[in-house]
Amino acid sequence: MFKTLKNDIPASIVVFFVALPLCLGIALASGAPLFSGLIAGIVGGIVVGALSGSKIGVSGPAAGLAAIVLTAIGTLGGYQNFLVAVVLGGIIQILFGVLKAGIIGYYFPSSVIKGMLTGIGxxxxxxxxxxxxxxxxxxxxDFAFLQIDGExxxxxxxxxxxxxxxxNFDHGATLIAFISLGILLLWSNVLSKKGKFFEIVQGPLVAVIVGILFYVITKSNDTLSLEASHLVSVPVPDSFDSFIGQFSFPNxxxxxxxxxxxxxxxxxxxxxxETLLCVEATDKLDPNKNVTPTNRELFAQGTGNVISGMIGGLPITQVIVRSSANIQSGGRSKLSAIIHGFLLLISVVSIPKLLNMIPLSVLAAVLFIVGYKLAKPALFKKMYELGWKQFIPFTVTVLGIVFIDLLWGIGLGLAVGIVVILIKSYQNSHFLHIEDKSNGKHKIKMTLAExxxxxxxxxxLKELDSIPRDTYLELDVRKTRYLDNDIIEILDDFAFKAKERNxxxxxxxxRGVEENPDSFIEFFKLRPKSA
Incomplete structure (x- = not known):
């Protein structure tokens, strides 16, 4: 793991700058103390990162749970009461892992997972x-369509x-955002190929440093100075006691x-x-194609939620935004997630005032690059070329995420994917071949699927009803290994009607050839169990 340290340290710094505003923003959207989001980010990085089997997944507070948390705090009568539910939820997740429920994540179609990544981008x-x-x-x-402020x-x-x-826009924030975006593009497309220094020192770190310098230099400039509301807002304790006072404990x-x-x-x-879907998506993005053990991931997430809930943190999941930023920045092992957690902890304790000089517009520029890499236009073309069976669930998932929220988008995409399967199953249940007349009768061969x-x-039923009178039907079930009782009953009814229609x-x-069987039900009862 330590062999990849030269890749993991730069990646962890990028993930840190992506995670910091998200931790604070999700806490705000959840109606929880701002510090609770940072606790969840720290625990998600250090604890879940250490226990997880994922090499490049990063965990923290999830936007998908913000609405649930906001409602639950009010329903349960306070944040400390809500923390009890977080701890219990973590214990239930550990049980899910013990019961091997992680396999559920593998039942989501690839088109839906790709739609999830694109929609989030x-x-x-x-x-x-x-x-x-x-x-x-x-x-x-908040990544939902409807925001908590009514917008x-x-x-x-x-x-x-x-x-x-x-x-009427903020000229200072806009200027430094464009400067940051220019730095990021120059760094990734040109400078990163010029030498080791530009590979180790990541563009987002440079952009953030330039952003802080811009804030300090333009403080006295009426046109370019940044308001406090356009900066990162980390809680700044007055003393050690006030720092400890930011932690909450379950009732x-x-x-x-x-x-x-x-x-x-x-x-x-x-x-x-949400974790299982992010694991599936992250594994698809991983250039090294590592496979994350899903049951171990549930155990790690559950443990993280127990610890987070015990010290006042929000619920934790694996988060695709941070994970994709980690992958795009060259993260190779779980050390990048762990180091990002320590960076959050150290910075919140030692340099909160410096963090509060980072312009949000600079971090927006960083996230622009992350979003674009997740939702490249070429992917839409590729999915379209794969055919409607892939393109429709993909598109529905994207639209659901953009216009409702993450879980709704995934649910709608999965529902459409199931409908596609049913349609193809309807079409592929049998093969029908019609031959010329034989002895005055049409010969039709029907081969049932496996x-x-x-x-x-x-x-x-449609095919059997359309068979004309005076026909010779050859029904081949040699390849069929499972035949539902409903189908056997249809065949049995058809055998009765066949006599009337010659x-x-x-x-x-x-077992061989059976001419005009009297009862399909009795015939299939006698079939060997192996068939």
Whole structure:
């Protein structure tokens, strides 16, 4: 693991700068103390990073849980009561891992996972545009379409466009955002190929340093100075006691409350699902194609949530934004996630005032690059060329994430994917071949697929009903290893009707040939179990 330290340290710095505003923004969107988001980021990096089997996944507070947390704090009567649900949710996740529930993540189609990555990339870009121009003073960190301040993704965007047209945007924030974006593009496309120094020192670090210098230099300039609302806002304790006072602890006297257990199960289910999907997506992005053990991941996430809840942190999941930033920055092992957690801890304790000089517009420029790499236009073309069975679930997932939220988008994409499977299953239940007349009768050969279930009832019933009178039907089931009882009943009913329509049936199975069987039900009862 330490052999990749030269890759992991620069990557961890980039992930740190991506994670810092997200930790604070998600805490704000959740109606929780700002420090709770930082706790979750630290625990997600150090504890989950150490226990996880993922080499490049990064965990922390998740935007997908913000709405659940906001509602639960009010329902349970306070943040300390809510922390009990976080701890219990973590214990339930550990049980999920012990019961090997991690396999669920593998049942999501590739088109939906790619749609999730693309949708998140688009959302990142859309959400960061107002910050890029210094227009949004309320960094919710919420990736849902509807925001907690009453706005939505596109109303914020329209406000930004109107402000730009009228010239009412923050000139200082915009200038340093463009400078930062230029640095990032120059660093990744040109300078990174010029030598080792430019590989070790990452563009985002340089952009952040330039952003801090810009803030200090322009403080007295009325046109370019940045308002405090356009800067990172880390809580600054006055003393050690006030720092310790930022931690909250669960009120276990409410552990018998039904509402607490309902919230705990909700957190466990949603956090586990979001983690498993992010694991699947992260493994697809990984250039080294590592495979993350999903049950171990659930155990790691559960442990992280227990610890986070015990010291006042928000619920934790693996987060695709941080994970993709880690991959794009060259992270090679879990050390990058662990180091990013220590960077959060050290900086919050030792340099909170320096962190509060970082312009949000600089971090928006960093996230622009992350978002673009997730949602490259070429991917849409590639998915379209793969055919409608891939393109439709992909597109529905993207639109669902952009216009509703992450979990809704994934759910809609999965639902469409299941419909596609049903349609193809309907179409592929059998093969039909019609030959010339033989002895005055049409000869039709129907070969059933390897597995024929009740999904195929409609297609097979339609074909059987369309067979004309005076036909010779050859029904081949030699390749069929599973035949649903519903299909057997349809064949049995058809055998009765066939006599009335002068249709002769030849049934070919592994047992031989059966002419005009009286009962398909009785025939298939006698089939060997191996078939």
């Amino acid at each position: 688009i959302i990142i870009i859309l959400k960061q545009i107002p910050y890029f121009f210094g227009l949004d003073k309320n960094p919710e960190g 939505n993704t596109f109303t914020e965007l329209l406000k930004a466009i109107n402000a730009l047209i009228s010239g 276990f006297s409410v552990i018998t409350s039904t509402d607490v257990w309902i919230v705990a199960f909700t957190i466990a289910l949603v956090a586990s699902l 597995e024929v279930t009740f999904f195929n009832k409609g297609a097979i 249709i002769d049936i030849q049934l070919i199975s592994e």
